[in-house]
Amino acid sequence: MESYDYTIKVILLGDYGVGKTKLLDSFVRFQDSSPSCCCVIRHHHGYAEIQLQRDKRNILVKLIDTEGQERYRSLTSSYYRGANGCILMYDVTAETTFENLHNWFDDMNNYGSHEMPVILAGSRCLADDRVVSRERGEKFAEHMHVPHVEVDSASNHNVMSLLEDVVDLVVAKLSKSPYDEPSTTTLLYTNRQTKGKSWCNC
Template sequence: MAGRRAAAWEQGGDEYDYLFKVVLIGDSGVGKSNLLSRFTRNTFSLDSKSTIGVEFATRTIQVESKTIKAQIWDTAGQERYRAITSAYYRGAVGALLVYDVTKGATFENVKRWLKELRDHADANTVVMLIGNKTDLGHLRSVAQGDAAAFAEREGLSFVETSALDATNVDRAFQTLLTEIYRIISKKALASDKAASGAGAVGEGQPIQVAGGVTTRCCAF
């Protein structure tokens, strides 16, 4: 049962097993903020304005009997805000790379966003490609097959969503968070096994497992 409490749980007053930082990246206007609000508050705004600076929201879910708190960060896609890059990516263990299925240019720019992510984030960051705004299917300019092929080449998960009608939004976040959990729990187990041969890790002792996520180990 390694990972009984996240190291930072005391800060929020609520208890959870893991705290995962996830970042939303992609061009301005692709719907990142509405994906965030749909997942964390189940709301959508047709007249939402471009994000200025950085904002984040949280939601707690259950994954394989563990309580996972997702801290999801959203920032503007405009070039003038790129100075925050390093701080924005620091500690992230997951990323949703979003494009607009009705705007081909936003899909073309996915390559640049992925490079930026890989330049600044941890090498083990789990990435999912999101084709948003499927409710505007009559305006589609990015074929689902093209995006799926790109995701496969780059080793990314892929799903199309609509923040407006909530299609696949929960599925996208749940899939990403579950994958992160499974990777990190395997690393924690490997750490426990390694420690058992050279002195066990004591209950409540923090161990660093990946990308800035710290968990606490408990005795078996």
């Protein structure tokens, strides 16, 4: 049996149709493009296990997709339970998916850990019919104190670097001594408002 320094669970969140399943499939399809990715251990609909090596650490990443449950607002605390990190997605070609991001942060506040590292990812960034600019995505991410990246699963644009980034954030948090001072790389989303929107999406 393979031995791992860390086994981490990363969940995918975002509105129905933003590309979560395509991103998950891309992690598997393009894993050979990353020098840190050793192999795909297991992959089936809504779930994948990928082995990574980062800073000489052997890491097993369990990636979990919502499998469409978000369409009916049926995600519960069980989906968030045990999650070490999150990739929160919106579609740069669909305004509503961007406007709904504050609802997903509220859900994470209700069901998940307040200190779970989160990366905000705008999908389909190479599409010609973009309606959400990169600047708006970055502005919202800055307000929520999380990093922002744009990806395109079809072309493998930033796909594996996104996976590596979220793994690095999770491992940094897990390996951090409780006696250390808070780090700016430990991404907390504690400044958001739970009632109403205090951010501007214009």
